[in-house]
Amino acid sequence: MLHTTIAAIRPLDEPAMVAAGELHGRLTKPAGSLGVLEELSVRLAGLARACPPPLPEPAAVAIFAGDHGVHAQGVTPWPQEVTAQMIGNFLAGGAVVNAFARQAGASVTVVDVGVATPLPPAVPAQADGPPGDPAGRAATRTPRLVAANVRPGTRDLAVTAALTRDEALAAVETGIRIARELIDAGAGILLTGDMGIGNTTPAAALVAAFTGVDPAEATGRGTGVDDPTYARKIGVVRAALARHAPDPADPLGVLAAVGGLEHAALAGLILGAAARRVPVLLDGVIAVSAALAAVAFAPDAVGALVAGHRSAEPGATAGLRHLGLDPLIDLGLRLGEGTGALLALPVVTGAVRVLHEVATFDSAGVAEK
Numbered sequence: 001m002l003h004t005t006i007a008a009i010r011p012l013d014e015p016a017m018v019a020a021g022e023l024h025g026r027l028t029k030p031a032g033s034l035g036v037l038e039e040l041s042v043r044l045a046g047l048a049r050a051c052p053p054p055l056p057e058p059a060a061v062a063i064f065a066g067d068h069g070v071h072a073q074g075v076t077p078w079p080q081e082v083t084a085q086m087i088g089n090f091l092a093g094g095a096v097v098n099a100f101a102r103q104a105g106a107s108v109t110v111v112d113v114g115v116a117t118p119l120p121p122a123v124p125a126q127a128d129g130p131p132g133d134p135a136g137r138a139a140t141r142t143p144r145l146v147a148a149n150v151r152p153g154t155r156d157l158a159v160t161a162a163l164t165r166d167e168a169l170a171a172v173e174t175g176i177r178i179a180r181e182l183i184d185a186g187a188g189i190l191l192t193g194d195m196g197i198g199n200t201t202p203a204a205a206l207v208a209a210f211t212g213v214d215p216a217e218a219t220g221r222g223t224g225v226d227d228p229t230y231a232r233k234i235g236v237v238r239a240a241l242a243r244h245a246p247d248p249a250d251p252l253g254v255l256a257a258v259g260g261l262e263h264a265a266l267a268g269l270i271l272g273a274a275a276r277r278v279p280v281l282l283d284g285v286i287a288v289s290a291a292l293a294a295v296a297f298a299p300d301a302v303g304a305l306v307a308g309h310r311s312a313e314p315g316a317t318a319g320l321r322h323l324g325l326d327p328l329i330d331l332g333l334r335l336g337e338g339t340g341a342l343l344a345l346p347v348v349t350g351a352v353r354v355l356h357e358v359a360t361f362d363s364a365g366v367a368e369k
Contacts, residue, residue, distance in 0.1 A: 020052065047278075063337060162257065
């Protein structure tokens, strides 16, 4: 599945991008007056091979959840059980991501790709519910759970490889499958979400491995750790990279050595969407670290990526710089879940709607300069 997905990913379509740029020049506004929105709409035209590109709707948020053996190194004060507890909160509709998804009319799919502790008793009954209409009625639909646990959390990357190559591949292909399911159900844009106590530590390791920045530049405070914990976290990332020496030319090997199951699955989601020429709106540092892996697998996958926001985690900025992506909003967020991507969604939709609905100078009878 991975190889056929990579083979289907193509560069942005130049004629469609030229057509979109020319259309912007005929719309009733000064040339370039919409700034970044114009560039974004041109890229989305190239992705869709159409001018104007389809409106990026309905929207579907995919939250991949997993736990991490590196939790044993004291990189976060939060107990590992919170991952499973938050899945229950997502499915009950009580998390911030749920509130923002209702506002945006986006569906929420939670994927257990590697949770280590038992899920709340009420959760399994909802597992593997039908994708249905991923938006449309999404504001009132109950979030669904997909049971796709590859293993109950990763191994401790400070001691050994976090995953085997087969486990990392299984997680990547889970992400590809979820992308296909959501797109087949009608989604016009996918938004990345994540949940996993301790997952900013492997994210920092992935960012450093793929970009070459120093671990101190890639590592942030995650849920807000104190100074001693932060210093320990940087040390863990630095030692793991020295121990495993991951090769960025081997993205599956990097994911296996220092990644998480949710990071690998998010990389697969990106690849699956890129192969279908559907945009992916990235959330924070977990998504950015996964995007680095996806683009290492298939460089042209970057054409499907839109950076939703600038996370307060420094690794996100380093990763976006490496990918050549500029975030649409900067609100100092560091929650994860998909919250920043949801807040950026109206910006993406607006960029495309301009090409569909704004009159040209000729059609409106407006004189040009």
